[in-house]
Amino acid sequence: MADTHPCDAHIRHDLRTPLNHMIGYTEMLLDDLPPTCNDLLSPRLKTLLDDAYRMLETINRPAPMSSGHFDGLFPDWRAKMALIEADFNGLKSTIENAWQEACPDVEKIGSAIGNMRALLESLSAKPSIDLGDARSQQNARETATHATGGSGHAGGHLLIVDDRQENLELMQRRLIREGYRVTVSNSGREALDRLESEQFDVILLDWLMPDMSGTEVLAKIRSKSSAHEQPVIVVTARHGSETIVDALTQGANDYLAKPLDFPVALARIATQVYLRRVTQQLADANRQLKQFSYIDGLTAIANRRKFDEYLMTTWRRAQQEGAPVSLILIDVDYFKRYNDSLGHEAGDHALMRVAKAVSSSLYRVKDLAARYGGEEFAVILPETELADALSVAERVRSAVMSLELPHPDSTVMPVVTASLGVGEWRPTAFCEPSALINLADKGLYQAKASGRNQVGTLGQN
Numbered sequence: 095m096a097d098t099h100p101c102d103a104h105i106r107h108d109l110r111t112p113l114n115h116m117i118g119y120t121e122m123l124l125d126d127l128p129p130t131c132n133d134l135l136s137p138r139l140k141t142l143l144d145d146a147y148r149m150l151e152t153i154n155r156p157a158p159m160s161s162g163h164f165d166g167l168f169p170d171w172r173a174k175m176a177l178i179e180a181d182f183n184g185l186k187s188t189i190e191n192a193w194q195e196a197c198p199d200v201e202k203i204g205s206a207i208g209n210m211r212a213l214l215e216s217l218s219a220k221p222s223i224d225l226g227d228a229r230s231q232q233n234a235r236e237t238a239t240h241a242t243g244g245s246g247h248a249g250g251h252l253l254i255v256d257d258r259q260e261n262l263e264l265m266q267r268r269l270i271r272e273g274y275r276v277t278v279s280n281s282g283r284e285a286l287d288r289l290e291s292e293q294f295d296v297i298l299l300d301w302l303m304p305d306m307s308g309t310e311v312l313a314k315i316r317s318k319s320s321a322h323e324q325p326v327i328v329v330t331a332r333h334g335s336e337t338i339v340d341a342l343t344q345g346a347n348d349y350l351a352k353p354l355d356f357p358v359a360l361a362r363i364a365t366q367v368y369l370r371r372v373t374q375q376l377a378d379a380n381r382q383l384k385q386f387s388y389i390d391g392l393t394a395i396a397n398r399r400k401f402d403e404y405l406m407t408t409w410r411r412a413q414q415e416g417a418p419v420s421l422i423l424i425d426v427d428y429f430k431r432y433n434d435s436l437g438h439e440a441g442d443h444a445l446m447r448v449a450k451a452v453s454s455s456l457y458r459v460k461d462l463a464a465r466y467g468g469e470e471f472a473v474i475l476p477e478t479e480l481a482d483a484l485s486v487a488e489r490v491r492s493a494v495m496s497l498e499l500p501h502p503d504s505t506v507m508p509v510v511t512a513s514l515g516v517g518e519w520r521p522t523a524f525c526e527p528s529a530l531i532n533l534a535d536k537g538l539y540q541a542k543a544s545g546r547n548q549v550g551t552l553g554q555n
């Protein structure tokens with residue numbers, strides 16, 4: 095239903111608040127009734143709920159309530175209020191006689207009814223009703239405090255943001271019973287502080303709050319996380335489509351209207367929790383897939399694609415910082431002969447061992463060993479000068495030879511050996527990584543030409 099005037103909306107909101115509390119506590123009591131007193135108390139609670147919902151219909155009725163005398167605008171309120179009070183008194187006397195312990199929240203229902211009566215009386219006492227008065231009287235009666243807590247199963251971690259303590263308490267208790275972990279904040283500011291250090295599956299955000307409105311809180315949340323990353327369900331007492339459209343266009347994932355229809359609220363919360371989980375799983379799977387796409391299937395070290403990307407990243411950083419980059423190219427000697435004499439499977443096995451020897455020879459996290467292609471490997475050494483690169487290359491050469499993999503057909507040694515080429519470059523603005531690859535390749539050619547199983551270099555650019 096659309097509110098007819100902004101003042102109407104506020105007065106209706108103020109009237110709905112104690113009524114919603116009363117309905118919420120009554121529904122909870124109904125849910126929790128022990129079987130022994132179910133037959134006795136359940137009809138009384140249902141009658142109370144029916145009358146409360148009738149009152150709610152009247153409050154939501156699209157008649158202007160912001161000007162004129164309240165009794166003229168809402169003539170049947172006394173009769174409706176009296177019915178609710180009579181229902182409650184009957185309920186209370188039954189409970190007091192026998193079921194006090196089973197119904198711990200009955201006093202909360204009573205105090206919500208008391209608040210409702212006081213608000214209606216104060217509106218009725220005015221010569222003509224006025225928004226400012228209605229709000230300040232209600233606010234004076236209800237102090238907003240905050241509470242945190244809640245434990246439960248891994249149903250999801252929820253943050254409820256609402257300036258009304260009763261709203262927080264009601265929702266928190268009901269959601270905890272559904273298996274959620276629930277944290278509450280009584281202001282947008284406090285909620286934003288929490289978000290700095292805590293993660294929530296879903297945020298239930300009250301739209302109308304005094305210090306920082308739901309709109310502002312949502313804007314701040316969306317400046318940091320998308321709707322996929324941080325679902326937000328706006329909870330609004332305004333039923334007009336304008337508010338709902340506003341909330342959704344500002345990035346809310348969904349909305350709930352007050353008074354909360356609890357089963358509907360549960361279904362919507364569960365949907366958002368589920369969607370967030372699925373989105374996270376998808377993101378994890380994509381991350382993993384990306385990792386796999388960078389790994390060589392045979393040797394399990396970085397593949398050529400990773401090599402190309404990492405060399406480019408290293409190159410760009412070195413351009414900015416004026417740092418040197420060194421590269422080692424490694425070629426297994428006479429590997430065709432190895433395959434031919436011992437078989438392709440033995441060749442695969444040898445390549446796996448060589449890859450392990452190369453990567454084990456690197457001590458810094460930022461150094462990258464990759465399979466460059468076939469029986470060729472490469473090592474990228476960021477921020478490394480030629481002298482240091484030459485000693486890493488020597489370590490690699492020695493590690494390969496020390497594997498002592500028999501190579502009956504090699505004219506270098508009777509074991510698998512490798513030739514290595516090393517280059518160092520300080521990249522300037524206009525040169526590309528291919529220059530460094532060419533330099534290292536010339537070093538490799540030199541190593542081969544000089545008899546293999548050695549490190550060759552043409553130096554630095």
Ligand SMILES: Nc1nc2c(ncn2[C@@H]2O[C@H](COP(=O)(O)OP(=O)(O)OP(=O)(O)O)[C@@H](O)[C@H]2O)c(=O)[nH]1
Pocket residue numbers: 392425426427428429430431433437438439440441442445467468469
């Ligand atoms: N088993 C196996 N062999 C491979 C693999 N990739 C490339 N090779 C073989 O490696 C050999 C490389 O041969 P060449 O390029 O002639 O080089 P080489 O025999 O090492 O000779 P030099 O480089 O001059 O010492 C080829 O026979 C390829 O089939 C692989 O994944 N597994």
